[in-house]
Amino acid sequence: MEQPDLDTSVLDARLAAAKEASYRLARATTAEKDAALERIASDLRARASEVIAANGLDLQAGRAAEIGRGLLDRLALDEPRIDALADAVLDVIGLTDPVGETLTGRTLPSGVRIDQVRVPLGVVGAIYEARPNVTIDIAVLALKSGNAVVLRGGSAAEQTNRVLVDVLRGALDAVGLPAEAVQTVDDFGRAGARHLMQARGYVDVLIPRGSAGLIRAVVDEARVPVIETGAGVVHMFLDASAPEHWAIELVHNAKVQRPSVCNALETLLVHQEAAERLLPSVLDRLTDAGVTIHADERVRAIRPDALPVTDEDFATEHMSLDLSVAVVDSLDDALEHIRRFSTKHTESIVTNDLANAERFLNEVDSAAVMVNASTRFTDGAEFGFGAEVGISTQKLHARGPMGLPELTSTKWIVRGAGHVRA
């Protein structure tokens, strides 16, 4: 699988250095880690012009490669964005350090004492695409929770990331923590990414952040544990009893407030008994906001100018002002549709029927299930986590918005006085 001329010994040396540094980070005090974060924030500001110059090279290459306006916008860093990034680093200082927390403990009948305590995962790998702010975000969250990181940003951000990694390593070194706790494999391109995905024994968890395609590729190729983040084909169901003003506001907020993110609405399902009552005003509010409606036949009977919707639309996370809309016969049909097309991120029911609300909450198998609330609430900051590593759509280890505790594992501390097992 490796390219013939790839010198894996360099990559292995970096991974081994990250592992070694992770042992030191695991023992670092909260004060030491916070000092590093403070230094990262101040160095980011101090070296802003250097970051912006490197970013300029990436932007230039991106424009030449015609990567598109959306990507260019995510890639771009200027003084205000760097300032905001530094502020976000300082915010992490205020978060509770999860390491060392005792989750449970008891004295066994034999007198042996056991305690389950939080420990860092060790080495966190991150694979993401052309968003240099992720470089700082993920490294800072990993460091605060006592982990080393190995980063693979998109090649489109390579020059920017090079400077940012240098800032991170310099700050660690300045406060007496090992610079080796931050590593990059960007200079090895895709071969570096593949090596990272297969680095069993070195990488304790790998977090892909980005498109569905990226995440799928990582899941397919990885031999290390992965936390899948992401894709949100998010549904809202307007039940027969849905109050009209809630329906209008909730659908509008879920779809329009920030359409490019994973908790934004992609599909609206409407109970047949409510379709004529609700759809005109709900859809008017959306089209006024510039939303393109992709609708099934029953919706188009009410709104003939809507585009026809396909199964492909139902399965797509548009991340744009496009919305699929369908009428369903019943709550059961809504649940069935959701089961078929949902990516298990967030779904919401709008209803005034208690039994239906409870059924929806119980039976929808998603990270966040809501009643009468906008799907935009599925978010680490909204949930009060202070920062967000990503939103897990898998069921193992972490589900939904991930904060610092999700970057830890546990270990059992067992204390005896010569106790043997009978």
Place this chain on the structure above:
Amino acid sequence: MEQPDLDTSVLDARLAAAKEASYRLARATTAEKDAALERIASDLRARASEVIAANGLDLQAGRAAEIGRGLLDRLALDEPRIDALADAVLDVIGLTDPVGETLTGRTLPSGVRIDQVRVPLGVVGAIYEARPNVTIDIAVLALKSGNAVVLRGGSAAEQTNRVLVDVLRGALDAVGLPAEAVQTVDDFGRAGARHLMQARGYVDVLIPRGSAGLIRAVVDEARVPVIETGAGVVHMFLDASAPEHWAIELVHNAKVQRPSVCNALETLLVHQEAAERLLPSVLDRLTDAGVTIHADERVRAIRPDALPVTDEDFATEHMSLDLSVAVVDSLDDALEHIRRFSTKHTESIVTNDLANAERFLNEVDSAAVMVNASTRFTDGAEFGFGAEVGISTQKLHARGPMGLPELTSTKWIVRGAGHVRA
């Protein structure tokens, strides 16, 4: 990868049936699930002769294939063993149902209420080797925690497992739960196992139980989330200050009490300052119990009749009365040895030095880290979990002995009253 004549549609139908059944299981009340377990226990006893007859066929085939005495013993079921198995099923009834437990909850500043509640994982896959009791064990634990299971036992136990799966499915059906919640892929041999490992979207977690080779193969081939259980290259370190009577009893208990299990001692490290004081009595007690000592040069200076030890010994889980023994210069050297050879299962220090005890507890990166206790304590029953799914040696989701809560995920329940995000 699939054999050309493999009819994957049958396998896919079973996986889909398990998934469908998992939705029903997820909503089953504790009373319904306990009724199923009670029926499983009574049907096991009622059909004991049928189980034993099928087991006889497996044993006959095993003897013909010369699979070895140890494997034959693990494979064999007789009336007392079936009785014990049924009793173990009844024990699970007494365990707390983890489903529905609220882990945390708060009201957000906006007034939106969020609660994190335990939900079943969904479909649990299990791949294991020729131990028919695992068929019952894992299915019962999965069912109690609201999950469906897809089982792949070793082909050496195929006849026995066929009857046991029939018992499980019959019991579910008898109490009004879907028989489809228990599926087997045994009749598809290795191709069935491979299909199970790659069943993304159907299997929420795959648990391999068995040899290091089996676990490695699953990790390599799986495209679904895996929890690694197992292999234990377990260390005990006798520090300079280790009290002699503790050293003798702890080493003996850890090595001899049950040498064939994963928490049994494999390597004994002794501080150089304690070697002459402790090794004669510690090793005498072991050789009296029939233990074969594989020792480094410094140990052999004290015990010339010991076999020489190799790095391969240090890396091997013998699961027999063999013990690797080495003298180290310091606690640092002991930590270094453990870092190199440990499978991160369990390690223990015997010491009277508080600072060294704390360093060992903090710096050893294993699922269970002990001071002055036998490594045999790393066990679900000893920890008070009542039953054990396995012992996780990975850091994600579960670490150390896994009980029922480790077979669950969580979801966020969000309740608003028309709340939109500002």
